[in-house]
Amino acid sequence: MNFSTGLTNKDKTWIDTKCRSIATLERYGLAENRLRREIYLLGLFAFRQFHKAGPPKDLMHPGLTDEHTNTNKRIHS
Helix, strand or coil, X not given: CCCCCCCCHHHHHHHHHHHHHHHHXXXXXXXXXXXXXXXXXXXXXXXXXXXXXXXXXXXXXXXXXXXXXXXXXXXXX
8 A cells, every 4th residue: 555645855854944943933032822833833734744735725724634625735845
């Protein structure tokens, strides 16, 4: 059985860079609500990239089986 899931090396590099960037912003006093949003978006990106689902149409409905889903579109190539 062939599964089309997983993160590419480019995805992993982007995630690592984003993690470092968020930590730097926190050190410089990023507001708590903005910090939560950045971490949420990072997790959303990783989750959806892993499943090759692309970005959701609505960030408040990020599930894979939701009618708000853009299917078969990578967030970045």
